[in-house]
Amino acid sequence: MIPYGKQFISEEDIAAVTETLKSDFLTQGPKIGEFEKKFAAYIGSDFAVAVSNGTAALHLCALALNVNEDSKVITTPITFAASANCVRYCGGEVVFADIDPETALIDIDQVKSLLEASPKGTYHGIIPVDFAGYPVNLEHLRKLADEYNLWIVEDACHAPGGFFTDTKGVRQNCGNGIYADLAIFSFHPVKHIACGEGGMITTNNKELYEKLLLLRTHGITKDQALLHENQGGWYYEMQELGYNYRLPDMNAALGISQLKRAEENLERRKEIAKKYDDAFAGTNIQLIKPAEGYDHAYHLYIIQVAKRKELYDYLKKHDILAQVHYIPVHQQPYYQQLGYSKEAYPYANNYYKNCLSIPMFPSLTDTEQDFVIEKILEFVQ
Numbered sequence: 001m002i003p004y005g006k007q008f009i010s011e012e013d014i015a016a017v018t019e020t021l022k023s024d025f026l027t028q029g030p031k032i033g034e035f036e037k038k039f040a041a042y043i044g045s046d047f048a049v050a051v052s053n054g055t056a057a058l059h060l061c062a063l064a065l066n067v068n069e070d071s072k073v074i075t076t077p078i079t080f081a082a083s084a085n086c087v088r089y090c091g092g093e094v095v096f097a098d099i100d101p102e103t104a105l106i107d108i109d110q111v112k113s114l115l116e117a118s119p120k121g122t123y124h125g126i127i128p129v130d131f132a133g134y135p136v137n138l139e140h141l142r143k144l145a146d147e148y149n150l151w152i153v154e155d156a157c158h159a160p161g162g163f164f165t166d167t168k169g170v171r172q173n174c175g176n177g178i179y180a181d182l183a184i185f186s187f188h189p190v191k192h193i194a195c196g197e198g199g200m201i202t203t204n205n206k207e208l209y210e211k212l213l214l215l216r217t218h219g220i221t222k223d224q225a226l227l228h229e230n231q232g233g234w235y236y237e238m239q240e241l242g243y244n245y246r247l248p249d250m251n252a253a254l255g256i257s258q259l260k261r262a263e264e265n266l267e268r269r270k271e272i273a274k275k276y277d278d279a280f281a282g283t284n285i286q287l288i289k290p291a292e293g294y295d296h297a298y299h300l301y302i303i304q305v306a307k308r309k310e311l312y313d314y315l316k317k318h319d320i321l322a323q324v325h326y327i328p329v330h331q332q333p334y335y336q337q338l339g340y341s342k343e344a345y346p347y348a349n350n351y352y353k354n355c356l357s358i359p360m361f362p363s364l365t366d367t368e369q370d371f372v373i374e375k376i377l378e379f380v381q
């Protein structure tokens with residue numbers, strides 16, 4: 001089977017994990033700080049907080065931003081459910097804004113219409129997603145967010161290494177914290193950097209950073225400067241209701257080792273995308289191509305075709321396991337029970353009918369890619 005995505009583990013990765021297994025630390029130890037520092041340097045943010053997975057990262061962001069029963073938060077229906085669920089974990093209301101069919105990203109004009117239709121103060125934040133690796137223009141979104149006093153949590157799970165160029169001509173890496181208050185990443189095996197399970201929050205906001213550190217580990221601190229009193233060497237205080245969302249040191253060791261190849265792997269992803277682009281040009285396969293000034297990170301390579309289910313089955317018959325990203329979140333039974341209309345987001349629904357993610361991962365061989373292309377062209381022709 002050729003899957004749509006998979007991890008790429010090298011001998012060096014295995015050696016890095018083995019070394020940590022032989023060390024004194026399995027849960028949070030020295031590898032965490034090292035991973036955070038190196039990841040922040042790669043992305044270009046001031047701070048990074050390693051956590052147990054991307055979902056935990058989203059939950060901690062929602063907690064740090066005080067999402068509660070009174071919060072209304074906007075996100076896209078074309079994303080993994082976790083982008084929306086973090087609002088629900090804190091009792092808030094998720095409001096979806098439809099996508100732009102050209103990019104499959106949240107449509108900033110739709111966000112604007114939502115904001116204009118309610119009194120200022122109705123909405124509290126927005127969670128844009130750099131879906132498939134296509135960077136959201138956060139400069140535009142920030143302008144709107146400032147007008148309505150909203151925070152931004154960028155879900156950059158698909159986009160480490162992606163960037164857009166802002167109106168000043170400056171490269172803005174996904175997750176660099178310039179326009180978003182917080183950004184999150186996942187290190188699930190199919191992502192650019194695999195930790196098994198793992199996640200990261202990046203930010204340039206020191207206050208939020210310190211709050212996240214506390215929330216990541218039960219709300220407990222041993223920091224002398226923060227303690228209300230000190231009863232002895234053992235003493236710690238639980239100052240907030242936090243969680244255990246720590247990343248184990250073994251996973252961080254793998255992440256550090258993977259990070260070394262991040263740029264090389266990203267280049268390979270771009271090479272694969274270019275070959276698909278060329279192969280499908282002039283056919284009735286619809287592609288999403290990044291606009292000028294946007295550097296796509298190609299977590300996914302998505303095609304849109306009329307007979308998607310038939311193509312999925314045809315590829316599976318030939319041992320190619322494509323996937324669909326995503327079933328719109330508002331269509332999920334949980335959100336249906338909450339009263340969301342299935343028909344409310346026509347661009348998202350229409351995109352879902354035709355989309356298919358085809359194999360895209362750095363270790364995909366030329367022979368495998370040629371076979372995938374051959375089978376897809378055979379089907380559409």
Ligand SMILES: Cc1ncc(COP(=O)(O)O)c(C=O)c1O
Pocket residue numbers: 053054055056079080082083129155157158185186187188198199
């Ligand atoms: C866009 C997006 N957000 C959040 C997540 C959640 O990450 P994790 O699986 O690490 O919890 C994922 C992972 O699949 C994702 O693709």
